[in-house]
Amino acid sequence: MNIPLNITKTIHDWLFSIMPEGAASIVEMFIIALVYLGIFTVIGLFLVFLERRVSAWFQLRIGPNRVGYQGILQSLADALKLLSKELTGTVKADKFLYNLAPYFVIISALMALAVIPFTKEFHAFDINIGIFFLIAISSIGVIGILLGGWSSNNKFALIGAMRSGVQTISYELSIGLSLLTMILITGSLQLSEIVEVQKNGWLIVQGHIPAIIAFMIFMISGTAETNRAPFDMAEAESELGAGFHTEYSGMKFAYFFLAEFINMFIIAAIAATVFFGAWLSPFGITESLPWLGIFWFLGKTLSLVFLMMWFRWTFPRLRVDQLLTLEWKYLLPINLVNIIIMALIVWLNLTITF
């Protein structure tokens, strides 16, 4: 039982003091699973609400404002409604894969959430290959989308799933390479160490020009990775109806829907961690109060989430071949050049540190 799991140091120590080591690990795992499920639901529902409200403000509307204060419970009410709905499906669907698909999507999102450093202490799964783990896990989600599209026996869903597959395979490269650019500075894949390095200045400041380019590429490919507009090829409601989840209803649809928002949060959280120093406050102004880190972290992440929403409600959708052109002809070459520039900067010690 040598998995580096810890919620906060106090709970961890307390559990290990009252129980034998093996039992304590198992209990701790359960607690962590429950806590993260809670975080998952709360963040997912909150982001759904935020998206609706923000999109309304972009579109000269008011948005949901009836359930709870300013409509804050609206998405909870919607989730309850979806829970009570009938689960329909096509007759000739591959039942096993059809039912399996939503869990792939949601489990990959949940697993990625585990390595996100919310604060110094509140960081469940701090493994030494953190970034690598995130990239690997976030591409499992696409299997769920492919399975869902293929097994629901609907041509629109199939087209959507295939588009999603093409898209994720391509943009996975850019995500990996742009994060790799930043890892040249930190020299470590472990998320806690990446944050530690940024005590001398956030990486976007340390790496200046190539870091900004890497950040832009990361945000573009991150938006594509989460299947959000302007890269929502897999759903493309004006072309494919609802894309890969055409045949899903009720809670199975809600799983896809929640996972999309959690993925958006994860992409924003990675960007906040790698480029903006996660829970670190600017210039260390609240260093004496470590628990304030959660607010800095969420503040940074939600600003990036807002940026992605801004993209979504402004831009038209790309066509599927233009999507690939953007990746293979623009982002990838720029990215490779960017890595070389970053390597030179790190080699010549041109990084800006305070």
Add this chain to the structure above:
Amino acid sequence: MEQRTTIDKSFKSEPYQINMGPQHPATHGVLNLLLTIDGEIIQKVEPDLGYIHRSIEKMCERDSYQQIVHLTDRMDYLSSNINNEAVCLVVENALELEVPERVKVIRTIIGELTRISSHCLWWGIMGMDVGALTTFFYGFRDRELINDIFEETCGARLTMNYNVPGGLMLDIHPNFIKRVKKFIVHFKTKIPEYDKLLTENIIFQKRTKGIGILTKEDAISFGASGPVARASGYSCDVRKYHPYSALDKVTFNEALRTEGDTFARYKVRIQELWESLSIVEQLIDNIPEGEHRVKTNAVIKLPKGEYYQKVETARGELGVYVISTGTKSPYRLKFRSPGFSNLSLLSHIAKGGKIGDLVAIMATIDLVIPDIDR
């Protein structure tokens, strides 16, 4: 051997068919397109009509001429006032009835406002079809102002039935001129915003430039009209060549482009917004005083013969062909609707494109399904 062939067959790629519609977000109504697709590439588009056929032409043979007018509201509901005008003009021409100048000017103003409102809606839908959902609300914001003007003067927002043979049902509302002037000022600041948000956007330009090219020859041979034909360089504006109502008193440019692609069709409509706005601006201060209606017989009987009148709706050329045998209702009434001929070229220009291209092309053809089915 038998088994071998089935395996070979199962690994051969072949085109498949997919039903786009009748309930599909991009078909703007109940149009069914049977697509033959190879992967993402469209090989064939077969429009399947008839889901909203209400036999308006047959109903016209039953109704009196005053009653026919209100049926035309339900054809191309986005340019309902121009449709009304077409029927009224054909009846007035047949009766050799001279309507007052005031009526002509008001008809033209409301017609052009209808065109602006239709193009506003189209702009919103165009953005939505290529994926920018926000444009929909910005387009509707400006459209609502026109609809309010209509509601105040005509009583209804969409199916106005404001024209009657011989003039207008009511005189304009006292607030009409004030509101229209306010709208002109408002809208002049909004069209540049449309350009900023969508026209100049790189993604939008990549999505539309060079897509769905229609040559001038094809436009003529398919009988295209309106912005679709004008984007291919075919100068066919009925307002220019056969001016009706007060359109011979105003100066405006016919929006023409030669590229013939989706972006050209888009730009033609944006230019038409400016042109229509300038027509309204020229006329709004010069509404002559006078009667708003000439008295006609309660039962209108057209003299025996055949009559034809064409007008330019927001979508193109609408023709009304009436055969009268001298009774109170027409023997036969045929509408030449712009949407039907414009739809016929969809298969021709969408071939070889992607599904996303088809959606963009359909958005710029600006289909209104009740106009096609009638």
Add this chain to the structure above:
Amino acid sequence: MSYFSDIYNGVKTLLIGMSVTGKYFLTSRKGAITQQYPDNRETLKMFDRFRGEVIMPHDENNEHRCTGCQKCEIACPNGTIEIIWDRKINEETGKKKKVIDKFVYHLGLCTMCGLCIDVCPTDAIEWGQNFENSVFDRTYLTRVLNTPGSKLQPGVED
């Protein structure tokens, strides 16, 4: 070289587009164009020419202006209006006269074209501004416009 100018122009146009939506986001507090419908019922007022439904105004003596000439019934394209009438002997003059019994209006058939109101010689019917016409059963859409026991206003027929 067009490769790099493409990237520059692309990013520039995207940022211009974002500035437009961003401006609306910042002014969203006062800029909302939607209305919160059931809440603003008191202040929501339709224009006076708004075509909501056909109504027949009665004065304080429960008298209307409909002579039962049936011009509206003929003008209506959809058979929306049915006038049930009778000939009754007028007590003063002793002549037989057309008197309406029921003015039946089928709202479910009405297309709000306004031809009946346009053609009415005595202005007996006019537009009502009510727009909340939904009911649970469509039989409620068939209405009798003249109130029970109503009479013709004196002087209308002259």
